[in-house]
Amino acid sequence: MLLGRKKKEHSNPRAEKNAVIEEEFVEAEFEDLHDNPAAIDIESATKRGLGKLAAGQTTTPDPEIMLALSTDSEELEAAFSKMAEAYLAVKKDKASQKSSLIRLLLGFLRAAHWMHWTSHWQVKGNTSYGDHLLLERLYTGITEEIDTLAEKLVGEFGIEAVNPLEQSYFLLGFVNDVCSVESDPIRRALLVEKGVQEALRVTYERVKGLGKMSLGLDDYIMATANTHDTFLYLLNQRLSSK
Numbered sequence: 001m002l003l004g005r006k007k008k009e010h011s012n013p014r015a016e017k018n019a020v021i022e023e024e025f026v027e028a029e030f031e032d033l034h035d036n037p038a039a040i041d042i043e044s045a046t047k048r049g050l051g052k053l054a055a056g057q058t059t060t061p062d063p064e065i066m067l068a069l070s071t072d073s074e075e076l077e078a079a080f081s082k083m084a085e086a087y088l089a090v091k092k093d094k095a096s097q098k099s100s101l102i103r104l105l106l107g108f109l110r111a112a113h114w115m116h117w118t119s120h121w122q123v124k125g126n127t128s129y130g131d132h133l134l135l136e137r138l139y140t141g142i143t144e145e146i147d148t149l150a151e152k153l154v155g156e157f158g159i160e161a162v163n164p165l166e167q168s169y170f171l172l173g174f175v176n177d178v179c180s181v182e183s184d185p186i187r188r189a190l191l192v193e194k195g196v197q198e199a200l201r202v203t204y205e206r207v208k209g210l211g212k213m214s215l216g217l218d219d220y221i222m223a224t225a226n227t228h229d230t231f232l233y234l235l236n237q238r239l240s241s242k
Contacts, residue, residue, distance in 0.1 A: 080104065080108055080174070080195065080198060080199045080202060081198070081202055083104055083170075083173070084100075084101060084104055084202055084206060087100035087101070088100070094211070095157075095212070097206075097210055097212075098207055098210055098212040099153070099156075099157045099161055101202075101203050101206050101207055102149065102152070102153055102161075102203065102207070102217075103153065103161060103162075103166065103170070104170060104199075104203075105149065105199055105200070105203045106146065106149050106150055106153060106162070106167065106170075107166075107167050107170025107171050107173075107174065108170065108174055108195070108196065108199045109145055109149065109196070109199075110146055110170070110171050111170070111171045111174035111175050111178075111192075112142055112174075112192045112193075112195070113139050113142040113143065113146060114171060114175060115175060115178065115179070115188060115189070115192050116135050116138040116142065116189055116192065117135075117139040119135050119185035119186070119188055119189050120132055120135035120136050120139060120185075122185045123135065123185050123186070127238075130238075131186060131238070134234060134235075134238060135185070135189060137231075137234075138193075138231055141227060141231070145224050145227070148220060149220065150162050152216065152217060152220065174195075178191055178192055178195065186238055186239060187239070190232070190235040190236070190239065193228055193231050193232045193235060194232070196228050196231075197225060197228055197229075197232070200221050200224060200225045201225075203221065204218075204221045204222075
């Protein structure tokens with residue numbers, strides 16, 4: 001399971017308690033929930049998994065995050081769709097569903113930024129300088145997109161909508177999904193960009209279907225999709241030159 005870590009020796013009670021929480025988190029069994037997200041017992045899942053990990057935090061991330069963390073999806077876009085479905089299955093009111101979808105999109109963009117930035121350091125060979133600059137263009141372009149979307153979230157749903165613990169789980173889940181199937185920096189970047197377009201499409205269709213699409217969010221998603229169309233074009237051109 002992702003994030004599995006061995007228990008370390010600690011010299012103070014607080015650290016020992018955290019180590020126990022880690023072990024309980026690693027041992028939590030969510031595998032039986034994969035095929036039927038709607039059957040999740042939220043209270044039980046929270047107590048067994050993320051609720052324990054987040055003990056003492058002001059906000060506990062939703063336990064459906066574990067669905068992606070314990071799943072080996074073959075495509076990044078499949079992971080986004082699966083997590084979106086899991087959230088919509090348990091969030092009954094439209095405002096909560098909208099918040100969940102946008103928080104997922106934010107986590108996805110942060111994962112894309114993380115992977116492009118890392119790939120920027122990993123390129124090698126005769127084309128490394130050009131690849132370095134191309135990937136720099138991608139990750140720097142996403143930075144403003146992340147900031148704008150986060151501000152929209154906070155403006156509509158409050159500061160807890162950008163809970164860093166929850167965001168870190170989204171990011172790690174998505175990064176695990178794509179890195180488990182592609183190690184080449186440029187091909188990985190292409191897979192990520194295809195995933196971004198799918199995430200934008202799913203978010204747009206779902207939020208609009210809820211009747212909760214604002215003009216500002218509509219414009220943001222459309223403009224962001226247009227930018228990533230350009231990124232896809234550049235990456236495809238780069239790969240076709242091999």
